[in-house]
Amino acid sequence: MILHLDMDAFFAAVEQMDNPELRGKPVIIGGGLRGVVSTASYEARVFGVHSAMPIVTARRLCPQGIFVHGRRRRYAELSRAIMTALGDFSPLVEPASIDEAYLDATGLTRLFGPLEELIARIKTRVAEVTGGLTCSVGAAPVKFLAKICSDVNKPDGVFILRPEEVDAFLLPLEVGRLPGVGRRMVGSLRDLGIVTVAQLRRYSPEFLEGRYGKWGRALYERAHGIDPRPVTPERPVKSESAECTFERDTRDREFLVRMLLAHAERVGASLRRHQLSGRTITLKVKFADFRQITRSRTLPEATNATETIFETGRDLLRELRLAQPVRLIGLGVSGFEENPVQFLLPGLAGGAAGGRDGRDPQREARRRKLDQALDTLRGRFGKEAVQRGRLFRQEKADTPEAGGVTKKK
Structure with missing residues (x-):
């Protein structure tokens, strides 16, 4: 059996836990007018507010809602505590996001008793390490069914699907309940007369693959309760990025450059913390009309140096014509190597003229030394202990994740 643990309204629940005045009230994580809802408390959900909804829509549906800017560092701290706690029960724990994880429960009943008792102990332990937060747990023979099951009795619920019950559970489900089937896919399947999993089973894998490609084959397998994916404790991170949406659209290049420096600070620090370095730098820009473009540059040598x-991001921005005001800007690094690169020093291959990309190796060494010093100071005295002077005039963006680091796996 595989368990899927999903924290209940995680971000909002953390804010209510840390601030008793918010308990029992409609709390919505998201601020300003331009962002989207990250999480809504259950008190806000009764008004129709849900994650990924535009803030302006949430304000209209729930005018009495309390809008709170998110605290990613606090959420990450509790997430780490949760994942560590799950590791006390099984070595096979796969974080699926900041607030959910899979756990392979095969054989654990011999250590912790029946499945119901194991899940109860896990829920109790999660509450202990988080200060009282609740979670919902689904148990099933395969991953995608466990994920569906964790949503059945939310909040603070449990749902166990035994192998012999899979067909009876699956057949009446609407296809939109299958993970990965979005609104567009639901519409396409409805055009074929498919609304439930039972109706989906009428079609052959060849037909579905011919219509939807590789996803068609996966769709056929999901309809039959097949999911060969194991619980994988660690998946390599493929990219790290930071982005923010502005309160007002702007063409101010000086401001955009400062935001890129702030993003580079966050991404660089995260890369160094995880002992990663990357060769590809990507600039992301979204314009006022919501048109989005990306520009990338691949360096000859991998780096995690903030500067x-x-x-590199600044140079990509300089080459970009701002046909419209900018709504969002982001900066990311990918093409990872597991260990930070050691740039060539004068006298070695590449010589005093620079490394393979023409950079001065001594300057790169100074940058690494400066980054190390800043990381040490911030680790000891806090994130705001020291800041580059060019960021002093930085304006505040309005999304709860503004400037936050995003890991893609």
Whole structure:
């Protein structure tokens, strides 16, 4: 059996736990007018507010809602505690996001008793390490069914699907309940007369694959309760990025450059913390009309130096014509190597003239030394202990994740 644990309204629940005045009230994580809802408390959900909804829509549906800017560092701290606690029960724990994880429960009943008792102990332990937060747990023979099951009795619920019950559970389900089937896919399937899983089973894998490609084959397998994916404790991170949406659209290049430096600070620090370095720097820009473009540059040598990441992003921005005001800007690094690169020093291959990308190796060494010093100070005295002077005039963006680091796996 595989368990899927999903924290209940995680971000909002954390805010209500840390601030008793918010308990029992409609709390919506998201601020300003331009962002989207990250999470809504159950008190807000009764008004129709849900995650990924535009803030302006949430304000209209729930005018009495309390809108709170998110605290990613606090959520990440509790997430780490949750994942560590799950590791006390099984070595096979796969974080699926900041607030959900899979756990392979095969054989654990011999250590912890029946499945119901195991799940009760897990829920109790999660509450202990988080200060009282609740979670919902689904148990099933395969991953995608466990994920569906964790949503059945939310909040603070449990639903166990035994192998012999899979067909009876699956057949009446609407296809939109299958993970990965979005609104567009639901519409396409409805055009074929498919609303439930039972109706989906009428079609052959060849037909579905011919219509939807590789996803068609996966769709056929899901309809038959097949999911060969194991619980994988660690998946390599493929990219790290930071982005923010502005309160007002802007063409101010000086401001955009400062935001890129702030993003480079966050991404660089995260890369160094995880002992990663990357060769590809990507600039992301979304314009006022919601048109989005990306521009990338691949360096000959991998880096995690803040200034190098920033300079590459700044150069990409300089080459970009701002046909419209900018709504969002982001900066990311990918093409990882597991260990930070050691740039060539004068006298070694590449010589005093620079490394393979023409950079001065001594300057890169100074940048690494500066980054190390800043990381040490911030780790000891807090994130705001020291800041580059060019960021002093930085304006505040309005999304709860503004400037936050995003890991893609």
